Amino acid sequence: MAPKAGRSRTREFSSLSASIVTTLKDQIVQWRYPPEYRMTEAELCKQFGVSRSPVREALRILATDGFVQRMPNRSYRVKQHNLQEIEELYDVRLALELFVVEQLANRSAPGHDDIAALKRTWTSVLNGLPRKDEELARLDTQFHETLALAAGNKTLLRQLRAINERLMLFRIIDFAKAHRATSTCRQHLAILTFILAKNSAGARKAMQKNIEEGRNNVQSAIKDALARAYSL
Amino acid sequence: MAPKAGRSRTREFSSLSASIVTTLKDQIVQWRYPPEYRMTEAELCKQFGVSRSPVREALRILATDGFVQRMPNRSYRVKQHNLQEIEELYDVRLALELFVVEQLANRSAPGHDDIAALKRTWTSVLNGLPRKDEELARLDTQFHETLALAAGNKTLLRQLRAINERLMLFRIIDFAKAHRATSTCRQHLAILTFILAKNSAGARKAMQKNIEEGRNNVQSAIKDALARAYSL
DNA sequence: GTACTCAGGATTGTATACAATAAGCCCGTA
DNA sequence: TACGGGCTTATTGTATACAATCCTGAGTAC
Numbered sequence: 119m120a121p122k123a124g125r126s127r128t129r130e131f132s133s134l135s136a137s138i139v140t141t142l143k144d145q146i147v148q149w150r151y152p153p154e155y156r157m158t159e160a161e162l163c164k165q166f167g168v169s170r171s172p173v174r175e176a177l178r179i180l181a182t183d184g185f186v187q188r189m190p191n192r193s194y195r196v197k198q199h200n201l202q203e204i205e206e207l208y209d210v211r212l213a214l215e216l217f218v219v220e221q222l223a224n225r226s227a228p229g230h231d232d233i234a235a236l237k238r239t240w241t242s243v244l245n246g247l248p249r250k251d252e253e254l255a256r257l258d259t260q261f262h263e264t265l266a267l268a269a270g271n272k273t274l275l276r277q278l279r280a281i282n283e284r285l286m287l288f289r290i291i292d293f294a295k296a297h298r299a300t301s302t303c304r305q306h307l308a309i310l311t312f313i314l315a316k317n318s319a320g321a322r323k324a325m326q327k328n329i330e331e332g333r334n335n336v337q338s339a340i341k342d343a344l345a346r347a348y349s350l
Numbered sequence: 351m352a353p354k355a356g357r358s359r360t361r362e363f364s365s366l367s368a369s370i371v372t373t374l375k376d377q378i379v380q381w382r383y384p385p386e387y388r389m390t391e392a393e394l395c396k397q398f399g400v401s402r403s404p405v406r407e408a409l410r411i412l413a414t415d416g417f418v419q420r421m422p423n424r425s426y427r428v429k430q431h432n433l434q435e436i437e438e439l440y441d442v443r444l445a446l447e448l449f450v451v452e453q454l455a456n457r458s459a460p461g462h463d464d465i466a467a468l469k470r471t472w473t474s475v476l477n478g479l480p481r482k483d484e485e486l487a488r489l490d491t492q493f494h495e496t497l498a499l500a501a502g503n504k505t506l507l508r509q510l511r512a513i514n515e516r517l518m519l520f521r522i523i524d525f526a527k528a529h530r531a532t533s534t535c536r537q538h539l540a541i542l543t544f545i546l547a548k549n550s551a552g553a554r555k556a557m558q559k560n561i562e563e564g565r566n567n568v569q570s571a572i573k574d575a576l577a578r579a580y581s582l
Numbered sequence: 583g584t585a586c587t588c589a590g591g592a593t594t595g596t597a598t599a600c601a602a603t604a605a606g607c608c609c610g611t612a
Numbered sequence: 613t614a615c616g617g618g619c620t621t622a623t624t625g626t627a628t629a630c631a632a633t634c635c636t637g638a639g640t641a642c
């Protein structure tokens with residue numbers, strides 16, 4: 119114990135593979151790779167200037183997180199999410215988040231301070247519109263994660279994060295398409311109000327509406343993108 | 351070292367790491383390792399007669415699946431689940447399964463054949479009691495997975511499986527303790543009846559009761575085990 | 583006696599070498 | 613031309629070698 123003062127635990131990446139994972143996730147989410155793109159270990163070794171060991175580890179992680187597809191004894195592919203899978207991801211998200219708001223509305227004691235603080239934040243967001251799309255996306259993610267955190271379930275929060283990470287692939291398409299900031303704000307405030315009023319049914323309904331709207335926006339954005347792709 | 355190329359590899363597992371993962375998961379679930387047990391790569395290499403590469407891969411998988419804990423640059427530990435984490439896992443399971451039965455009750459068309467078949471199965475189970483605990487545990491798992499499958503969400507099913515895999519650590523304690531077969535059967539039949547009657551609220555309530563009972567049984571089993579451990 | 587320093591050993595992180603597997607191509611045959 | 617066998621090559625799976633990191637404990641200064 120009593121580690122030296124100079125032992126600064128830099129919060130950088132402890133390992134090469136972690137760094138590769140975040141970089142690749144970022145690139146994939148930004149559609150820098152075409153879907154079904156074939157990724158070989160050697161290629162990534164050259165790109166990152168490291169050996170196969172960390173690259174392999176990174177690819178395994180990406181595979182379990184659903185960003186690439188692994189076939190035994192063959193290469194990896196950047197995963198092509200189909201509409202079915204997006205539906206499923208949104209449904210899981212719905213299941214988890216409905217549960218969260220219900221729990222929050224039913225029990226009052228812990229977490230309601232965070233909810234009240236969140237409400238103040240979003241009230242000011244509503245008044246201070248507009249902002250950059252990017253900033254709003256960040257706030258939106260933070261909103262949903264704060265709720266899960268207030269519910270006190272770290273496991274659930276982790277799962278939610280993993281889902282949202284993958285959905286980011288498509289939310290990015292949507293964000294670039296239109297800003298619906300006002301609507302989002304109102305929905306978020308409604309959810310928070312219901313929770314504070316301990317109206318769990320209302321909170322569930324409001325959350326459902328919020329998520330379904332996101333789902334629909336993403337779905338139509340994808341269909342648009344596909345239609346455009348085929349018409350050209 | 352120099353594992354003479356006696357390639358009597360069973361073709362069951364495509365890779366060594368997969369085989370190691372299933373073996374270790376099994377051993378951990380059966381409490382063959384004390385919690386917090388320190389697992390080193392070298393030790394597993396000797397145990398399985400392979401090199402570090404597949405062992406490392408297996409440990410990564412076990413870590414992401416929540417069976418061992420990894421610390422950077424240090425060894426791995428067999429994970430010690432605390433009561434808090436078990437609560438969280440049960441809550442996530444609750445969230446997912448409540449969503450599943452609600453969906454199933456709300457929409458009639460697909461899946462209801464499976465539900466009806468499941469109901470027949472469990473009716474016969476109720477009549478044909480008793481069976482071996484082991485068999486009942488298998489049927490119980492199958493019950494919940496069939497529901498998720500009937501809902502048509504493979505992503506959700508995968509997550510549920512992962513959760514139940516971890517909870518198996520504690521359900522094994524409980525299974526050995528008592529058989530509550532009749533109660534389980536009745537609860538399952540109630541859930542299925544509500545679904546077929548398209549009563550989503552009833553189905554949710556019944557499912558909640560079923561899961562909460564499992565949770566309570568596990569909790570008290572753990573407390574008993576801890577109390578016994580400390581009293582000796 | 584306490585706290586600090588600094589070797590030494592143990593263990594993981596990374597790089598590379600070798601083996602096994604799967605895909606592609608050439609070529610021969612009907 | 614169509615088809616199939618076997619070689620070649622690209623790529624992953626596995627083993628091992630080397631580097632970096634962390635824990636331990638003896639030794640020393642105060």
